[in-house]
Amino acid sequence: MPALDHVTDSVSPALATTGAVTEIPASASCFEIEGLSLAYGDTPALSNLTLRIPRQRVTAFIGPSGCGKTTLLRALNRLHDLNEEVRRGGHIHLEGQEIHAPEVEVAELRRRVGMVFQTPNPFPMSIYENVAFGLRLQMSLKKRQRDEVIEWALRSAALWDEVKDRLHDSAWSLSGGQQQRLVIARTLAVQPEVLLLDEPASALDPISTLKIEELIRSLKSRLTLILVTHNMQQAARVSDYTAFLNGGELVEYAATDALFTNPRLAQTENYITGRMG
Amino acid sequence: MDITSETHSQHISKQFNHELEELKTHLMAMGGLVERQIQEAVSALLDGDSRLAEHVRDNDKAVNDLQIKIDDECTRVLARRQPAASDLRLVLAVIRATSDLERIGDEASKIARNALALTEGGNGSKGFVEVRHISEHVRKMLRDALTAFARFDIDLALAVVHEDDAVDSEYTSAMRSLMTFMMEDPRSITSVLSVMWILRALERIGDHANNLAEYVIYLVKGLDIRHIDPDELDEDALKR
Numbered sequence: 001m002p003a004l005d006h007v008t009d010s011v012s013p014a015l016a017t018t019g020a021v022t023e024i025p026a027s028a029s030c031f032e033i034e035g036l037s038l039a040y041g042d043t044p045a046l047s048n049l050t051l052r053i054p055r056q057r058v059t060a061f062i063g064p065s066g067c068g069k070t071t072l073l074r075a076l077n078r079l080h081d082l083n084e085e086v087r088r089g090g091h092i093h094l095e096g097q098e099i100h101a102p103e104v105e106v107a108e109l110r111r112r113v114g115m116v117f118q119t120p121n122p123f124p125m126s127i128y129e130n131v132a133f134g135l136r137l138q139m140s141l142k143k144r145q146r147d148e149v150i151e152w153a154l155r156s157a158a159l160w161d162e163v164k165d166r167l168h169d170s171a172w173s174l175s176g177g178q179q180q181r182l183v184i185a186r187t188l189a190v191q192p193e194v195l196l197l198d199e200p201a202s203a204l205d206p207i208s209t210l211k212i213e214e215l216i217r218s219l220k221s222r223l224t225l226i227l228v229t230h231n232m233q234q235a236a237r238v239s240d241y242t243a244f245l246n247g248g249e250l251v252e253y254a255a256t257d258a259l260f261t262n263p264r265l266a267q268t269e270n271y272i273t274g275r276m277g
Numbered sequence: 278m279d280i281t282s283e284t285h286s287q288h289i290s291k292q293f294n295h296e297l298e299e300l301k302t303h304l305m306a307m308g309g310l311v312e313r314q315i316q317e318a319v320s321a322l323l324d325g326d327s328r329l330a331e332h333v334r335d336n337d338k339a340v341n342d343l344q345i346k347i348d349d350e351c352t353r354v355l356a357r358r359q360p361a362a363s364d365l366r367l368v369l370a371v372i373r374a375t376s377d378l379e380r381i382g383d384e385a386s387k388i389a390r391n392a393l394a395l396t397e398g399g400n401g402s403k404g405f406v407e408v409r410h411i412s413e414h415v416r417k418m419l420r421d422a423l424t425a426f427a428r429f430d431i432d433l434a435l436a437v438v439h440e441d442d443a444v445d446s447e448y449t450s451a452m453r454s455l456m457t458f459m460m461e462d463p464r465s466i467t468s469v470l471s472v473m474w475i476l477r478a479l480e481r482i483g484d485h486a487n488n489l490a491e492y493v494i495y496l497v498k499g500l501d502i503r504h505i506d507p508d509e510l511d512e513d514a515l516k517r
Contacts, residue, residue: 233359236361260362261361261362261365261366261499262499263278263362264278265278266278268278268362269280269362269363270287272361272362273288273361273363273364274288274289274290274293275287275288
């Protein structure tokens with residue numbers, strides 16, 4: 001559906017996919033994170049992170065449990081806002097704008113920065129209504145237009161062929177992998193610029209996992225994807241850049257090719273090769 | 278980051294440690310075998326020992342079998358462990374090294390076959406001094422390359438890389454003097470040609486030892502120096 005495909009217009013300048021990530025210029029970045037610190041009450045979760053997330057690329061956050069990768073991901077669309085315990089310092093810029101600025105509306109931010117969670121969470125309604133849900137909230141469209149967007153979103157999520165004859169069946173009738181792609185379609189329907197994926201395949205079987213990974217690759221031509229995963233092979237397979245976090249700090253951030261063949265730091269080497277006790 | 282020979286035995290999975298350790302052990306065994314093949318092939322020539330030459334020729338199968346066995350082990354590790362970083366580099370370096378060691382084995386049996394021809398022909402010993410000299414030189418290169426592999430020793434690997442030039446010039450000058458000899462005494466052509474083939478085989482062994490040393494640098498540093506002139510290597514950067 002080309003008319004709605006506005007994000008494809010902003011093509012990133014060519015980025016090297018080898019070598020250190022300090023080379024990502026501001027002009028090619030989607031997110032610029034500066035000195036970000038975050039604590040849950042007195043427990044620090046992130047300390048002084050500075051990194052740029054390149055536009056229209058897949059960036060993976062890896063690290064042991066509790067390293068802060070999910071906290072960082074959730075910070076990118078202000079999912080911590082409702083948690084009164086959370087204290088934050090530093091800045092997050094999305095396309096040059098501070099996301100915590102008073103004029104930024106959280107609902108609009110979350111439209112631009114969609115999120116997909118570990119467990120598929122379709123709403124208890126039909127497949128069609130699931131995808132239409134966000135659309136209805138965000139914009140009023142004629143039924144025909146809405147149908148087009150829904151088909152486009154389901155096609156983009158590589159689900160259309162499997163559900164086109166049963167759009168009004170309950171979303172719960174889908175398999176886990178299909179539900180996850182439905183959730184991605186629901187997020188895509190409102191045309192986000194960024195898709196945050198928190199362990200999107202960890203509850204899925206290997207074939208469904210490969211479909212999600214294939215989907216991630218196909219989506220990067222039009223949006224920026226950020227993936228949190230425990231599965232290092234998955235990060236190696238799908239991402240262009242990988243950030244290794246440990247203890248709330250950014251240890252090493254590099255092109256995925258470089259990080260998985262010749263990491264610069266011993267800590268990274270130990271983690272990705274299974275030497276961390 | 279720099280890795281050491283201990284790096285591969287620190288995984289959470291002890292089985293994985295064991296598998297990588299086995300790869301190294303088997304590679305060293307294969308290296309020891311081909312080194313002996315060279316030594317025996319050259320002795321067979323110098324001592325006119327045709328039984329030893331036949332033994333070397335027949336033993337080449339053992340070298341080939343080891344290559345297949347080690348490559349199989351590497352394939353298994355790749356398929357089951359999906360190694361990354363230095364583990365991945367170790368497996369790749371071992372696969373490449375077995376291929377060079379197998380080629381060295383072929384060169385050793387080539388030497389043995391030519392030694393047999395020379396022994397049976399009963400001709401003079403023109404060029405034997407050069408064979409002895411160059412064979413000692415390349416055997417030392419091979420030994421050092423294997424030691425560098427076992428110890429992850431960058432300095433020793435670099436020394437081997439530099440040694441290859443010396444072997445090449447010794448080879449060139451030996452060939453030149455044998456060429457002159459053939460022109461002066463055409464009856465010697467058949468036997469001198471055999472010696473030349475042997476020298477050629479030894480020179481190739483030097484090249485393979487050089488390759489092994491380059492794999493050590495890849496393994497330890499993650500740098501591929503295969504097509505860089507040794508004189509243009511930034512050694513300070515490598516040793517950092």
